[in-house]
Amino acid sequence: MSEQQEIDRQNIRRVAGGDQEAFAELYDRLSSPLYSLAHRMLGDAGEAQDALQDVFLQIWSRAAKYDSKQSSVFSWAILLTRSRIIDRLRARGRRLRVILPPSDRDEVDFSIASEAEGVADTAGRNEEAAHVRSILHELPGEQREAIELAFFGDLTHHEISERLGQPLGTVKARIRRGLLRLRDRLQRE
């Protein structure tokens, strides 16, 4: 467990006890990646802010349910945010705005996008985010593409298969291999 993860765990325990100061520290630690995720999936800054507020209120009320054996605080918060965003998307009958239609998909240059994000991270203050992002960019393109569609897209595996134009078995294998590689890279760090 990293030092940051231990700090996160202590903070979440304090939050579970009603410590608003610890909650503020947790907000400062998590708000940027959670907001980035919300904005990316919802495609709207206002909705992303509303979603982020909902997520942090849930963190406040459900902090006592956090189980450190299951996941890190960061992972718990990310997955909680993603779940809330998917609920919003499904409730509004919308799909991910940033996912391009199939006809435009082939024109996306993930490497260029990754380089731009890398520049932003370099200029940014979150070194951990930049490091993780660099690891993600090390993944083979087809694996990262499949994982990214699955994570941000709120798509079924059949829809992902259609979008990628690949058999479902191939898609499953790409996602599994991508996650395993990511796990291995993160565990080595």
Next chain:
Amino acid sequence: MIPEEKQNQAAFYALGLLEGEEARALEGEMERDEELRTLMREFSNSAAQLAFLAPAESPPALLRHRVLSAVAEQEPIKSRQSPNWLPWALAAALALTCAGLVWREAGLRSARDRAVNGRAQLEAEHGELIAQRARLEQEQGGSEQERARLQGERDRLASDRDRLEKERESLLADRTRLEEELAALRTANPFSEADLYVLKSASLGTIRAKAIVAWEPSRQSGFIRISNMPAANRGRDYQLWAVDANHKDPVSAGVLHVNTGGAAQMRFKLVDEARQVKAFAISVEREGGVEKKQGPIVMLGSG
């Protein structure tokens, strides 16, 4: 070693792509398989790192204030850890519960006593109601008898009324009949109170002639009807006379005018009061009559 297909499912599950029965089945397996559970945790943590693929952005500073204010306004979260005073609080709660139970038992006893008393009172009221009902039924029976009696009386009165009505109608009919009979009698004998005098012919020439005189002394008036009387000779008239014991000469009752059929009738009064009339007589006098009888008597009759 976890099969690849199972790893695929775990990867899908970590990304939220597994739903329904498939997801529940995998959750069941994870409960039993620690290796699978560990893989799932690693996949979830790895998937969470994918969030860094989103362009790095920071939320507006105002949102921080909004979120922290919203949390501050909420009711303070009670710690999930048991505080030191918890046993004492539990003991106090237990004591309060016991006291409450004792108090409730007393209340229940009191309520039971009230219920018993209330039941006895209700039973007494029930008995009273039954007696009252019997009384009412008896009164109702008496009322029915009285009503039947009154009904019989009414029927009897109605029958009497009908009978009396019939009798009245019968009496009215009798009265009408009697009045009619009386009228008929009066018509037939208008001088029922009068003295009747049948005059007979005093000569051969008037043998078929008939005359009857009804005389009422009280009224000093009379009525004469003549039939089959031959017409009087020219310049002559028949004249009626009353023979009274108090008068030396007959008292004139007037001149009779016989029609062509030989009949004549008239009401008459005497020229002088006669209280003891013995007979009536018709004589032939000069036309227009005379005050004192002069001509021959052709018909004569006594009462």
